[in-house]
Amino acid sequence: MTDLKSLRGMVDLLPSEIKRWQNVESLARQHFDRAGLKEIRTPILELTELFARGIGEGTDVVGKEMYTFSDRGGRSCTLRPEGTASVARSVIENGLLNNGPQRLWYGGPMFRYERPQAGRQRQFHQLGVEFVGLESVLSEAELISIAWDFLKLVGLKGVKLELNSLGTNEDRSCFRKQLKVWLEKKYELLDKDSKQRINVNPLRILDSKNPNTQKLLEDAPSLNEFLSDKSRERFFYLQELLHQLSIPFEVNHKLVRGLDYYSHTAFEITSDQLGSQATVCGGGRYDGLISDLGGGNTPSIGWAIGMERLILLLGDSFTNKDVPCVYLIHRGSNTDGVALDVARKLRFAGIPIELDYSGSTFSKQFKRADRIGAQWALIIGEDELSKEIVMLKKLHSSSSDSLTTQFSFNLNEIDNLITFLKN
RNA sequence: GCGGGCGUCGCCAAGUGGUUAAGGCAGCGGCUUGUGGCGCCGCUAUUCGGGGGUUCGAAUCCCCUCGCUCGCCCCA
DSSP, rough: OOOOOOOOOOOOOOOHHHHHHHHHHHHHHHHHHHTEEEEOOOEEEEHHHHHHHHOTTSSHHHHHHEEEETTTTTTTEOOOSSHHHOOOOOOHHTTTGGGGEEEHHHEEEEEEOOOOOOTOEEEEEEEEEEEEEEEOOOHHHHHHHHHHHHHHHHHOOOOEEEEEEEEOOHHHHHHHHHHHHHHHTGGSOOOOHHHHHHHHOEEEEEEEGOOOHHHHTTTTTOGGGGHHHHHHHHHHHHHHHHHHTTTEEOOOOOOOOTTTTTTEEEEEEEEEETTOOEEEEEEEEETHHHHTTTTTOEEEEEEEEEOOOOHHHHHHGGGOOOOOSSSEEOOOOHHHHHHHHHHHHHHHOOOOOOEEEOOOOOHHHHHHHTTOOOOOEEEOOOHHHHHHHEEEESSSOSOOOGGGGGGEEEGGHHHHHHHHHHH
């Protein structure tokens, strides 16, 4: 075995699993098209500063998970750890908002330098939607429904939508102060991680998975209590709309997402089948992001789905194997050119066909045709060549009589063969 | 960054100190020099992730290292 291997956490998508990716991707494209979203593709590599400023210096993503390096010109570059900051940058840079609010989707690889485990890789793929320049609760409800409906469309079951409102920046900073005061009183009872977090990002302690900490937090002040009337109204209206859409959800006041830019609505769609990486889809409102990056004041909201996690959850449900229609068997001097030419003609006519290269015995070539599951074998040997015909044989047919399963066609009238195969 | 588990052929594996490292799948060849699915026969690891050590003798024991995997943290 070679000692050249893919880097840790970078995985190959092999031919045997690519079909389900293509299926999910094509359903996504269809679904987003129908919702009137436009695709956007941004570079995988950006200036480090974009993420540092956009995502937040205090976040884990920026603090310890970025793939950062200097390019030959000495610029600090980073492989994108998520899509939102790049999309925001592109929207600003290209002045897209001059054409009104942007309803966008994107997909592609993201990079985070973490220890891989189930449902987590260093290079992974996200599918995301961003509504840039839209403030209404109605647009939020639609954005969430687009995610929910997509997951239903691909056949995902057993997922849960959790919802929270983080309020405005003012609501949150007020809450942050109160929470900090409360936490400091209980400092000695906190777990190690939470103790460290108390100054950096106390809100995230709410998210702690430590059971003792969670127990302690039952009496903690709730973000909910600090929401302004306006924030509270928004949140209730969103819930009302989701009810009308019959999209089930749970309000989780402890749902605090890890990236700094969220405000008001935050949500997650989770599955209990994913091991500890339960989130399939996460998103929220990021009203401050665009202005933080130098654009105008632009309310926005978005989400991202983890493709690997989604595909993991879908399991084998998407693996309808595509079998080649025709396998072209040929043997004998001078059959190479004719065989290749016939193959091309069938392909032009839209018939999937594979050519045997081996030159081994007909018996072997038939075995191969059978193994790959071809429906038809097309045979060109020296006899056929001299008579200018090809033989067609139906595979997977009853073994009783093979004579009835053979057909012949003049090479010059390959159209007959094409017509026959198409029926 | 910190824990647990694991590394024997392309894949799945048996083997837990004694001289030739089972078996299955896949691959290749043959039985069958031009007709598949079944069957039968043969071939395919001087080597057990790598490096040291112990021993007359190691895939099997010890040390180091690398990799994979699961979990913590965090996220999609």
